[in-house]
């Protein structure tokens with residue numbers, strides 16, 4: 001059985017094909033058109049896997065851009081897909097923290113990867129990848145360098161929770177001659193605090209899995225561990241949780257059909 | 258009796274001297290140093306009024322920078338001063354809406370200008386002058402031109418409440434070729450919605466006074482009237498409510514002493 005999942009996020013589009021043994025995967029920026037991104041990413045994935053569109057038994061789309069694609073067999077909400085994907089990537093997970101480009105979610109799941117409860121933020125840029133992006137830009141560094149730059153640095157606490165006010169605060173700190181690494185360590189602490197308070201509303205857990213684009217940043221991971229007081233695991237394919245979950249749910253649907 | 262009030266806001270510093278008959282007033286940007294701004298504005302005001310520092314019987318400081326000034330007889334919170342100032346500027350006011358550069362407040366008052374209840378936002382840039390500033394900047398227009406540019410235009414509703422997300426949304430609208438005037442009308446509607454929901458928590462009113470730097474913008478005033486369904490008055494010295502309130506409270510203190 002050949003199944004596929006595609007997760008069209010605000011920042012990046014991810015797709016996977018699963019043949020029962022092997023996982024083929026592609027990631028690319030979403031850009032302005034989610035539909036175009038979905039076509040391109042899926043096309044590239046098919047090429048890479050050697051399969052044709054007709055061979056795929058079932059395709060599920062998820063993520064914020066899922067409604068704009070026209071070639072999926074079904075669309076499924078991202079909470080459901082992320083939960084299922086995280087349970088597959090790290091079996092035993094009972095709490096999923098996902099920080100994406102423009103949203104963040106905390107999902108409590110059971111051993112089958114089913115959603116028991118969740119909290120989501122897509123209204124406020126603070127607590128999402130966007131916060132890191134805006135501040136990295138103000139600091140004149142690339143978002144992919146944040147973890148390395150802050151490693152071992154003492155965080156300077158940021159007073160402002162709001163992205164806009166934090167940006168001004170950071171510019172003020174730079175003017176005062178503060179070290180970028182210390183400011184970035186403070187930045188990681190700030191986002192971790194916000195997410196930890198969301199997570200704490202979901203109850204205690206010590207099998208936390210951290211997914212989404214921001215999970216690549218080890219500084220945020222370490223800050224989350226500090227805030228939550230428990231280990232926070234980041235799976236190898238942390239960005240693919242949604243797409244993998246979609247493919248696994250596609251397999252279920254196809255088996256039932 | 259000669260009394261003075263100084264209101265050190267995040268964006269601008271305002272000071273007044275009141276000699277019982279005439280009001281002398283000055284406004285200047287706060288810049289990086291609230292203390293320096295306070296000294297400069299007050300010095301300029303003294304010059305302009307012809308009085309010396311020694312002649313002033315009582316000086317009260319208010320506003321977010323009030324703690325950093327060292328020459329006031331007393332500091333009083335901005336909620337108290339704004340309430341008192343608004344009641345003086347427009348007697349009969351029972352609800353004060355103040356939108357400043359980095360905060361916004363709604364204050365329910367009695368006929369003496371005393372605070373009965375209030376709500377304040379200084380944590381989120383949306384719903385403050387900062388929101389207008391960020392979006393004006395994205396549109397490449399000056400914040401002082403927003404009202405004129407949007408006059409008579411049909412608002413394009415903004416989906417994002419967050420300043421950061423609204424900024425991206427506006428850039429997207431520009432890319433789609435939407436008219437700036439219509440986007441700005443939507444911007445005014447967006448800030449008015451947020452403030453109206455704060456105001457509604459303070460109960461109904463039909464004697465609403467709108468103060469603060471943003472009150473100069475007639476587009477926001479009109480949108481507030483639409484959202485609240487009642488007239489919204491803007492007094493001539495709308496930016497001075499806090500400083501005037503501080504001077505009036507200074508007069509009370511000095512009379513009692």
Ligand code: SF4
Nearest residue numbers: 124162163381419420
């Ligand atoms: S707090 Fe800041 S980042 Fe959050 S919604 Fe408000 S403006 Fe946006």
